[in-house]
Amino acid sequence: MKILIVYSTSEGQTAKIADVVSGWLRERGHHVATVDSTLTDENTEAYGFDAFILAGSVHFAKYQESLVKFAKRQAAILQRHPSAFLSVCGAASSQNEASQAEARSYIGTFISRTGWIPTVFLSVAGAVKYTKYNWLIKPVMKSINQKKGGPTDTTRDHELTDWVALKRFIDDFCDRLVEVPQRVSA
Numbered sequence: 001m002k003i004l005i006v007y008s009t010s011e012g013q014t015a016k017i018a019d020v021v022s023g024w025l026r027e028r029g030h031h032v033a034t035v036d037s038t039l040t041d042e043n044t045e046a047y048g049f050d051a052f053i054l055a056g057s058v059h060f061a062k063y064q065e066s067l068v069k070f071a072k073r074q075a076a077i078l079q080r081h082p083s084a085f086l087s088v089c090g091a092a093s094s095q096n097e098a099s100q101a102e103a104r105s106y107i108g109t110f111i112s113r114t115g116w117i118p119t120v121f122l123s124v125a126g127a128v129k130y131t132k133y134n135w136l137i138k139p140v141m142k143s144i145n146q147k148k149g150g151p152t153d154t155t156r157d158h159e160l161t162d163w164v165a166l167k168r169f170i171d172d173f174c175d176r177l178v179e180v181p182q183r184v185s186a
């Protein structure tokens with residue numbers, strides 16, 4: 001099947017996730033195109049694909065505007081095909097109910113802003129990339145992580161993505177793609 005992955009990223013973790021996911025899909029024999037949402041515009045055609053995966057990261061409770069715009073413009077076509085949304089955020093890294101609810105609320109807001117209801121969706125823990133933050137963001141992120149029990153060593157980056165859970169989700173999504181109605185022979 002032909003699968004289009006459209007992702008948006010600010011510090012690179014969602015780009016890495018899109019890349020890893022496209023590798024898994026190829027291993028299963030799918031043809032995959034992976035596109036950065038900032039390279040899409042009102043002239044972008046999403047026709048010719050059998051399934052879609054969108055992935056975006058959350059900053060200050062919002063996804064990158066280019067991904068929101070892509071999903072909004074292509075909502076009708078996305079809706080007619082199997083589709084998945086990967087929401088990459090810090091809140092997904094914590095198991096406590098408040099954080100999980102926060103992670104879910106980002107997806108709810110995305111759906112209501114874009115009008116696209118993905119077939120399946122997942123909150124994915126991203127990364128804390130201290131080496132990429134500027135002098136202003138670094139102490140803010142450290143303080144948030146101190147409060148939430150996240151990583152506080154600012155001398156390096158910390159990947160929080162649960163690759164096993166993500167692989168399971170993508171495998172389940174792929175299994176749905178190959179499900180074909182059983183023909184009853186006479």
Ligand SMILES: Cc1cc2nc3c(=O)[nH]c(=O)nc-3n(C[C@H](O)[C@H](O)[C@H](O)COP(=O)(O)O)c2cc1C
Binds near residue numbers: 012062091092126137
């Ligand atoms: C400035 C900044 C703001 C963030 N705001 C949120 C937020 O509101 N909620 C959340 O769950 N995670 C938040 N995060 C965590 C990011 O979603 C996480 O680091 C993610 O891995 C970023 O993905 P990316 O590298 O693809 O941009 C924030 C991170 C940064 C650096």
